Amino acid sequence: MQGKITKGVGGFYTVLTDDKKLITCGIKGIFRNKNITPTVGDDVVVQFKDNGYVISQISERKNILIRPSVANVSQVMIVMACAKPEPNFLVLDKLTAICEDKNLKVIICFNKTDLADSAKIDKIRKIYEKTPYNIFFINAKNKETGSIKDVLYNNTTVLAGPSGVGKSTLLNCISPDFYLNTGEISEKIGRGKHTTRHTELLILNESTYIADTPGFTNIDMxxxxxxxxxxxxxxxxxxxxxxxxxxxxxxxxxxxxxxxxxxxxxxxxxxxxxxxxxxxxxxxxxxxxxx
Ligand SMILES: Nc1nc2c(ncn2[C@@H]2O[C@H](COP(=O)(O)OP(=O)(O)O)[C@@H](O)[C@H]2O)c(=O)[nH]1
Ligand SMILES: [Mg+2]
Ligand SMILES: [Zn+2]
Incomplete structure (x- = not known):
């Protein structure tokens, strides 16, 4: 059986199988010996062995991010706020540079448009319109997210950006579409104070995944x-x-x-x-x- 790891905690992995079931798996001893650690995002083969599922094979990774640990990432959506907190363009440009270095597609999202006047939004737009990146201006609180869902579909997207910019709010406003584990998601995303300790892929559909990342303090350039x-x-x-x-x-x-x-x-x-x-x-x- 084929599937994708969406979560891994304490040596157990949640795998979304091709027939759209979420199962919990252990790993075959061979992986421990080879020093391969299955990672969220891995495409795997699962076998039923003895009395449970085990991951028996990991497909070759297209890429792997270390912090957060996610394999087979297709793009990174960098979220900043137009205000509260003020956009930090240096942090943003560090992130775009790191993504370029890793050959990851970049999407930039400026949230909280309700807190900025049009002059400020124009100023931000002017800085980034000369980059090749897809730029969105959204108001996640009012669920005004434009065509953001379109760029997420059929991709594994990592959300990045400082804390407080509205990443969880953005995920919440697209969450009604999460087709699996929706019950868990509102809990996982939480109301403000949630800190992500382990990485988990949220499942929009069987080919669309999103990984939220905890806020970061410094980026190693x-x-x-x-x-x-x-x-x-x-x-x-x-x-x-x-x-x-x-x-x-x-x-x-x-x-x-x-x-x-x-x-x-x-x-x-x-x-x-x-x-x-x-x-x-x-x-x-x-x-x-x-x-
Ligand atoms: N005014 C305004 N506030 C927002 C918007 N989106 C999120 N917020 C608020 O910003 C705060 C931080 O949001 P959160 O989603 O937790 O940010 P995260 O740390 O990036 O996940 C919360 O109080 C949200 O209600 C928005 O578009 N406009
Ligand atoms: Mg958050
Ligand atoms: Zn030169």
Whole structure:
């Protein structure tokens, strides 16, 4: 029997099977020996053995995230609030860079549009409209989420973003559609104070999964090789190979096409400044030189 792991706690795994049942499974001893740990998001083969189900095979992973631990992620939806808390563009740009580094599709969602006037929303839009990312402005509290569900369907999406921006509220407003374990979900999402200790995939349908992540305090940018950082700002790609020097890091070098693009407003100043900050952050960490 085939299935997908949606939850794992204490050596037991919840698997959504192809015939749409949620079953609890152990793992075959062979995995322990091989040092393979099944992870939420894994596509697995399940066998009935002795008196229970065991996971006997794990399909090759397309990718795996470590924090949160989720396999086969197709995209990351980064959620920020337009206000309360104020959007932190540096954190946002760190997250987009990390996603690019891991080859994950990015969706950006600005929530709490009710708390910002149109000038502020325009300002935010202007910063991000020059990126290739799909941007949504929503009001999760009033269930005004536009076409967000469309981009979730047939994907495994990880929700990321600081705490308090409305991730759980967003999940709650799409939850009436969760076709399995809906009873559990409102409980799991909780009313505000819920802290996620283990990762769990919420099931929208048999090909649509969402993982909420607990709020985070710091993001380790040194995972990114400093030479690769410039490729982690997707809107720089348009100017790839146009700088005077091939090795241009778009900072102090003469004849830099990226810096020119910033001047011409082809690349947003805000994004560029965050690129420089992140670059400095990585280069001030001795670990970044080991590679
Ligand atoms: N004004 C306003 N408040 C919202 C909106 N979405 C969520 N909130 C509130 O923001 C607070 C934090 O929301 P929550 O979903 O727990 O954020 P999370 O920490 O990202 O999961 C709660 O009090 C929500 O009611 C919104 O669109 N507008
Ligand atoms: Mg939450
Ligand atoms: Zn350059």
């Amino acid at each position: 040194t995972e990114i090789d400093i030479e690769n950082l410039k490729y982690c700002f997707a809107e720089f790609a348009e100017f790839d190979g146009m700088c005077k020097y091939n090795s241009c890091m778009h900072e102090h070098e003469p004849g830099c096409r990226v810096k020119e693009a910033v001047k011409n407003d082809e690349i947003s100043q805000n994004r560029y400044e965050n690129y420089i900050s992140i670059k400095n952050e990585i280069s001030s960490n001795p670990r970044s030189y080991k590679k």
